[in-house]
Each structure stands twice: as structure tokens, then as C-alpha cells.
Amino acid sequence: MSGWARYLTLALLALYSLALPKSAQAVACSNIDFQDNPYTICEVTADENLRLWLLDGDQMPYGTFRAITDQLDGQTLSFAMNAGMYHKNRRPVGLYLEGDTQIGHLSDGGGYGNFGLLPNGVLCIGDKVRVWESTAFASQSPACRYATQSGPMLVINGALHPRFLKGSTSRYIRNAVGTSADGQRAVFAISNRPVSFWDIAVLYRDYLKLPDALFLDGNVSRLYAPELGRADGGRPMGPIVGVVD
Secondary structure, three states, X not given: XXXXXXXHHHHHHHHHHHHOOHHHOOOEEEEEEEOOEEEXXXXXXXXXXEEEEOEOOOOOEOOOHHXXXXXXXXXXXXXXXEOOOEOOOOOEOOOEEEOOEEEOOOOOOOOOOHHHOOOOEEEEEOOOEEEEEHHHHHXXXXXXXXXXXXXXXXXXXXXXXXXXXXXXXXXXXEEEEEEOOOOOEEEEEEEOOOEOHHHHHHHHHHHOOOOEEEEEEEOOOOEEEHHHOEEOOOOOOOOEEEEEO
């Protein structure tokens, strides 16, 4: 192949790659170690089809990753994770928004358990994907196609939650989400052995270097990442977040 032909071929390949639909971009999942703790992280960009699920057509909670994959018509679930606190009936503790359907209301006051360890926050999925502290979410009213509230916040404007203690003995399998300041990138993480709030918060602040991060749950944390061969089972879940291709 002549130099000119090679150049033309490379140029055409570059143009073709730029023309690929945005949905063809894959979620990137990987296993990492940080401060002697193993995690799996999955990075999603705002132009991917990131969404939430809670209730099926019969108004019953999906509860499992399998229930979601079974109802996808010609689409593929490339990543999923449990996405927020829920009651025994698997309805959300705070705000949950899925398109035009809102279940529950924003709660930025006190409460029990992790959700009441203020400040808590909201994952808002729209043209951008952002983690908001709940009072800021209430005052700014960002446009969200999907939203789920959870708590506590792990990182708020680059600072750790003020009530986290280094060396805490409260350790569980935990999962969380953090977002970039420009709202173009979200990183979901799950610990692969029990960790403290401090541990996973420092992961987001110091390793992932994201300004805002939100705890999603502990002990019931689940991950679906087929590229890593993971489809975690266990107790039925409430809200679920994932990417469909």
C-alpha cells in the first residue's frame, strides 16, 4: 500500500469511529486496589444510556438484575448496581424519579440509619450526570430524567463527610457513585471486602479525584458487570441503576 493510500485508509477509519453512535461506547469496568482494599469500579459517561429501574409493568419491584435483562427487547444491559436506600417493601426511602413517575419525596431533614447521617444526596441523571447534596438539589432544581436519593454523602465539594472516622470498625461491603464537576462522567464503585465509610470516601477523593460522591448502600450491595463475569445475587434490591446498549 502506498503512503497516500495508507493515509487515506487511516483517515477514513478515524472518520468512521467518530460517526459511531454514542450508545456503542462501552462502560469501562476494572478491578483496583487502594490502601489495601480491593474495589471494582465502572466508569460511565453522560452520553451513555444510563437509567434507573424500580417497578415492572405489574408495579412490582424488579429486585434482581435478571428481571431487568429478561424484559429488555433487543438491548443489552452492560452494567448495573443497586441504587439507593429502600424500605422493607423495596420502595425508596427518599426521592425516586423515573421519567414522569415520582415515588417518594426529597428528604433533607433528619432520619434514622445511614440515610439520616446528614448530609445525604441525590444522583441526578439528565443531559449531565451529577451527585447533588440534597439541600443544593432542592435549591437548584436540576433537570433530571432519573433521580435517586441516598445517604450519606461521602464527598461534598472535595471534602469528606465531617462525621466519618478514620479507623472506624463499622465495615461492610459498600457501593457508591461519584461524578465529575462538569457532569460528564460518573464512576460507580463497590468494595470487594468490607470497608468503612472513611475508606470508600477516601477512594473517591484521593484515587478517583471526584468532587462529589454518594453512598448507595452497604451489606446488600450488588454489581452486574458481564465484562468481568459478575452478576451478583442475593437479597432482592430496591432501585437499580444501569446502562443499556
